[in-house]
Amino acid sequence: MAGLIFRKTRARAPLRLGLAGGGTDLSPYCDQFGGAVLNVTIDRYAFASIIPRSDGRVCFISDDTGVEESFEVDEPLSAAKLLLHRGVYQRMMADFNGGKREPMTVRTTVDAPAGSGLGSSSALVVALVDALRVVLGAPLGPYDVARLAFEIERIDLALSGGRQDQYAAAFGGLNFIEFLREDRVIVNPLRVSDAISNEFECSLVTCFSGRSRQSAEIIDRQTMGLKTADARTVEAMDRLKYDAIEMKRALLVGSITRMAEIMNDSWKSKQATATGVSTARIDELFDVAMRSGAQSGKVSGAGGGGFMFFIVTPENRYTLMHALNEAGGQATPVKFVNRGSETWHL
Template sequence: MTTSFKPGTVRARAPLRLGLAGGGTDVSPYSDDFGGLVLNATIDKFAYATITPRDDETVELVAADNSVHWSGAATASLGLVKGLELHAGVYNRIVRDYNAGVPLPVLVTTHSEAPPGSGLGSSSTMVVALVHAFVEYLQIPLGEYDIAQLAYDIERVDLAFAGGKQDQYAATFGGFNFMEFYQDRVIVNPLRVKQSVRAELESSLVLFYTGVSRESARIIQQQTDSVRSGNSTSLDALHRVKEEAIKMKEAILKGDFDSFAESMRLSWISKKLMATSISNSSIDAIYDAAIAAGARAGKVSGAGGGGFMMFVVDPTKRPDVMRTLAQFNGQVFTCNFTEHGAYSWRT
């Protein structure tokens, strides 16, 4: 029996996440000045990365889901290729910091179960999967905090992509987590959520994909500018979003779904005040229709402007809400939670 894999091939996968509460407070400078609090949970949608050694002195990068391909000489630093910036960014940092600047002749192939801009942290999750794959490939002794911080540094510092910190830590650690973000440290607090509460929440959630958001970078920049300028409307909204993260954490631990739904409702009201482009007429129409069909509360997952929306509903009314959402131009999903974060293995 033959195999298409070469010896030494490594794979990694990292779970996408739902930002349940506190999203936006993990973005600098708010997190640096006031401290951020975020409640999130990883779901059964993943980003995948595969590293296969090559026999020649070539690097090949492939984003299989987008049909983007690049190959060239294996050098210590690759130029950034449109559509493959994450691949090249991770390769460059790994070679520089963990392979003494010695080029790596490899084939790097990725695909994700959610597109960039979805609001599920897909880009950051892909960086985590890539980092995890290289850590396994080179047997680099890095722990979970190290991997998450490295992924953050590559995406936010090396590549200068706007965004916060929660996505890298959610993908790395996995499960339900209450995260604290400060200027000099991040603290991940795993939550022991009862199985009955997990099952009820899984039965109560509806996800709706509105389309890829092209607003996220501008929204994040608006939020950043508002914090730096001391805009009281945006700052007060961020403070309230952070307070609701605490309340929602307590609601989940107690299994109090009335408080959970109310916290999500109030969080969405406050979130829309953080920046002007977070919602729009299309998002508002989808939200209003879902509520009229029986949803108890909802919000956009991620920066806003598009991507995924999530709704919490009475499980008996979930089919009604899903039928209503299906009338809009988008896709309706359900999801299950995952207990584990990023993982890598050899084939």
């Protein structure tokens, strides 16, 4: 029987800044108490290309990490080093192609290093799922794509992490996302005026600390604290959820100053969820930022390294970026994007 016939297909899914509530999307906290996060997607992307092959092989390529591997189409894939590529390929073929594997090249690149704290791994999985959705004609909407990406990462591959990144990448934009019991997720796009959105965008600076981190260790410590009902961890998560709600309210009325106050409180709560959230390097850059006009700041993602971001008055943004770069950071402005994962043919 002839194999699947398809055209070269590409997809991209945006990375995100976790503004507030990160960690409350972890089990078992959201399963018991419900979680809430506020995030926004930015102009950094995970890209995936699905390219047909005629040689009966499956090839996984990650251009940004320099890994390339090739297998016979029916060969076991357990030796694959590119776990995300393997996980998505196997699940999509099982669920939407009757278990029949198709020869193809699965090629990716990401606009941020691994461990960035920008949700890059989950955005990559969303891009892969979305590209293969088109190739296989799978009837999946944004909620389905996000849920399937979550299952592949957290269940199939047993990788530690939460839920917000997949939904941010699938939907895009500025969202308040609720994670409720029985795996219910509600994505609430926030309608803010162009003036508020522009002012907030101009008030943000991101800074790569120069060190990627292994978020799994921090997430595992947070999860253990929740499983053992550690009072300090649960109380900190409650505060993070409250901060997400309050920051949403402040954003809707355009109070950037109030958002900065909430972010400072939220950063303290974040550090209380587990050891290792902050490091000496993060503390150093935070001190530099606060001395250079930043009103608040925090780490994006689980912590331990990766990207930080700061709220600053637009008049002081250049001064802040210069100071952070002089201190060895990699500071840049922020550009919001409103579109989630997109696919196209060539």
